[in-house]
Amino acid sequence: MRKAYIKYLFFIPALVALGGCSKPYSETLPAVQINSVSAYGMVDSVLVTATVTSQGAGPIEYEGFSFSNTPTFDLLSRQVLLYSTATTFSVVLPAYQDSTFYFEAFVANQYGYGVSKSYAFTVPTAKPDSAPCSIPQNTVEFQGNYTPSDILWGGSPPYGSFYVEADFGFSNALDIYFNQVPTNGEYNVLNNIDFTNSTSKYAVTLILNLNSGFNSYGINEGGYVYISQNSNGSTTVSFCSLSVNINSVNYPLSAKITFN
Numbered sequence: 001m002r003k004a005y006i007k008y009l010f011f012i013p014a015l016v017a018l019g020g021c022s023k024p025y026s027e028t029l030p031a032v033q034i035n036s037v038s039a040y041g042m043v044d045s046v047l048v049t050a051t052v053t054s055q056g057a058g059p060i061e062y063e064g065f066s067f068s069n070t071p072t073f074d075l076l077s078r079q080v081l082l083y084s085t086a087t088t089f090s091v092v093l094p095a096y097q098d099s100t101f102y103f104e105a106f107v108a109n110q111y112g113y114g115v116s117k118s119y120a121f122t123v124p125t126a127k128p129d130s131a132p133c134s135i136p137q138n139t140v141e142f143q144g145n146y147t148p149s150d151i152l153w154g155g156s157p158p159y160g161s162f163y164v165e166a167d168f169g170f171s172n173a174l175d176i177y178f179n180q181v182p183t184n185g186e187y188n189v190l191n192n193i194d195f196t197n198s199t200s201k202y203a204v205t206l207i208l209n210l211n212s213g214f215n216s217y218g219i220n221e222g223g224y225v226y227i228s229q230n231s232n233g234s235t236t237v238s239f240c241s242l243s244v245n246i247n248s249v250n251y252p253l254s255a256k257i258t259f260n
Contacts, residue, residue, distance in 0.1 A: 028057035028111040037103055037121035040092050041186070044202040046123060049090040050105035050116060058109035060085045067093055067103045075106065075115060096201060097123045097185070126185035128228035133240035135256040140168040142208075143251055149174075151259045164237055166257045171212040174255060176225065176237060177205045187225040189242060191218045208244050208253065217244045219253065234260045 031054040040047040048065055064081040066073065080091055095101045101123070105116040135141065140149050149168040162178045179193070180201045187204040206219035220243045228236040240254040 028109075030054055030056040030060060030107040030109050030114045032063070032105045032107045032114055032116045034103060034105050034116050034119040035088070037101075037119055039097075039124055044094055044096050045092050046095045046101070046121065047090060047092055048103050048105075048119075049088065051088045052086075052107050054114075055107075056109050056114070057111055061108050061110065063089055063105070063107040065091055065093065065103060065105050067095075067101055069099060069101050071102050071118065071120070073102065075104065095121075095123050097126050097183075099123055126183065128184045128230070129186055129226040130228050130236065131224075131226045131238035131240045131254070131256070133254065135238060135240060135254055137256055138166075138258060139256055140166055140172075140174055141252070141254040142168075142172075145169075147172075149255075149257065151257055164257060164259055166255065171210075173209045174253075174257075175207045175209065176257075177207070179203055182227045182235060182237065184227055184229050187227065189219060189221055189223045189225060189239075191221050206242070215246075217246055219244050220250065230258070234258050 030052060032050055032052050035049045035051055037046050037048050039045075050063075050065070052060060052063070062081060062083050063085070064079060066075045066077065066079045068078055080093065082089060082091065093103075099122070101121055103119045103121065106113050136146060138149050138151065139146050141147075147168040149166040151164070151166055162181045164176045166174045168174065177193075178187070185202060187202050190203045190205060193203055193205050204225045206225070208217045208219065209215070210217070223239065223242045225237060225239045228238070230236060236256065236258045238256040242253045243250040244253050
């Protein structure tokens, strides 16, 4: 749709007849401004809000955003098109912490489109985060039982970039795989992540190994793992109310694990 508008603009004269009078073509176009950009939810998202300041000579037909991690970029790249006509509109976009991103909003009517000024925003470093439940330190809760755990971790996991292993009970282990060395924030629990091709830094896969690894189960998707980088240099991984499906039955799983 955007290319059709761009092509169409080459054939519009400098003056457009509107209701029996003429006005400069630039006044027929809509105008928009970005109001704000703020960190949103997990550490890999921002909320961008914009407002239509003028609809030009016709009603708004669609609106949206483009963004990049470089100051100069093509409006058509990384574009999020919203089939909306609201005066104020917003969207959640991916943007990693400690990185600067540049955002532009656009709106279109029947005569063409208008683009906002570029808005730069540096995503702040996430604060330490912890699971919203009370769990004893270095403990795994499985099937209603709190079991102290021994923490093992290695730099060369089977997949991913980093993993934490918590051994608990008799011949049981909980393996947590990250796509990066974990830093403060919330991590999405996903199953079967292709870490080789994944672009999400804030995703995590958990595997429950029972009976010395003879029985392995992936933790159900949909929850969060919370990371807190502590002042003494250690890191705490915590989560609650996750679940694992074993023989068609979902069992709750919680843990709080600190490693150096």
